Amino acid sequence: MSTLILLLVTGVGLGGLYFLVASGLSLIYGLMGVLNFAHGSFLTLGAFVGLAAAQAVGAGTWGGLLLGLLVGALTGAVAAALTELGLIRPLYNRHIEQVLVTVGLSLATVALFEGIWGPNPRNITTNAWLSDTTELLGARIPNTAFLNILAAALVLGGIVAFLKHTRYGLIIRAGVENRSMVTALGIDVRKAFTLVFAVGGAAAGLGGVLATQSLNYVSPHMGASLLIFAFIVTVIGGMGSLTGAAVASVVVAVLQQLANSYLNNSGDLIVVLLLAIVLLVRPSGLMGRTA
């Protein structure tokens, strides 16, 4: 029983990390039709720069962690906005070229990060509380799981509030449905493109710093490995659906944890099987629009 509780809570925590990456992917695809392969790079860059900021204040302190999270999010946002302005916008409406550019950027940035920070994972100092566990119904849950859940919930709430209550949120929701009609109402939808990239990049950067706390290391490759699952989550949830991404994040991560523990480490296999089943039975995803 306590193992099950442990797996469920850590699964939801891992789902939180997936969601932080998948939320941006889903919004960007929904609005712009671009599969952003460079999204993992925003995460990695956010993690490295965020950790550097945290270390400057004091590695392992709450202040350092908080600053690290903020700087990580900001770094992700800036990197994403610059990517949109510099590489995506000049290729307006040329989706295949846009996707190829993001693939190229993801490869180039990983090489760049290796050049700067070295190819191997570096161990980090985490906050004492975060290295500890908390007992919940007999299970000893790593505290990072709670932090991840809290952060993902706040980001989900924040993005939903932004989409519901702001003019740009309205433009983005409308644009996900019918982009050309938004321009036909006299709205420059390109500003919304930069904005969703920035929001998605911020969530990814935040996710990067959080991931280092759970993994206890930072590496140039962490973005790529999380990105794969975030893509799967985005497809299962329904491309362009934020709630779909949230639900699928939790489902995928929990299933992965359970399979890893009870089915001989077959978590990754089970997740890919789930993806295949969803694609066969419901190609638009759990909450995607039916074409």
Added chain:
Amino acid sequence: MSEHSPRQDRPREAGPILSVRGLSARIAGQQVVHDVSFDVAATGVTALLGRNGVGKTSTLKAVMGLIERSGEVVLDGARVDAERTERIVCRGVGYVPEDREVFAGLTVAENLRLAERTGDHGTSPARKRLVADLFPDLTQRAQQRAGTLSGGQQQMVSLARALLNENRILLVDEPTKGLAPRIVSEVADALAAAARTVPILLVEQNLQVIDRLADRVVVIDAGRVVHAGPARELLDDQAMIQRFLGVHAESEPAPDQVHKAVTIAEGGE
């Protein structure tokens, strides 16, 4: 650039609000509009007619910059053909697309809020009242998702979006398509009211609606303009209607046509 155009020599009132010269357009590499030229007068309704699939909708989309285009589009003396869609709209071109294209997941109020413009030529409170008076049903249904509205109500949302701003011209694409006869006349009423304040370029198949609204007609065939002139001249000439539009004009719609319209409307809702 337009200062040297001969159009400018004429007094502004007499000139067309919209001039299209040698407009061609492509969708996915396929040419759908071939060297089309016509004028839209500064008052009243100009109907753009033709059989199904001759390029009427594509012509409107090309004017709006929604599809790849070449040629000259002159709005009130200024070339706009190099501009992006949203710039053209902000110059005062309201667009009511075929199939209404309301945002189904957004509420009626959100659909309208999206259409409101800010800045110098922004949406005025008077304009909002005018739209509210014209479409009282929409005020009642403000919080309803647009996707759950009937076809006629969606058309009202689409028209209201275009009427919220002081436009110089409206481009309206098949506003009565697939609607029940009673709703068709409501939509025509709304368009007639709008036409008193703003010139309209109207694509329409329903001859009764054309008869009621249109002052002038431009007929397109196979992506080219084949006739332009007063609406009466065309409507009074059975042979011309048969030749250009492939239909018989009758004072009353044939019973099967009404039946068809009703079925389409019901099926579509």
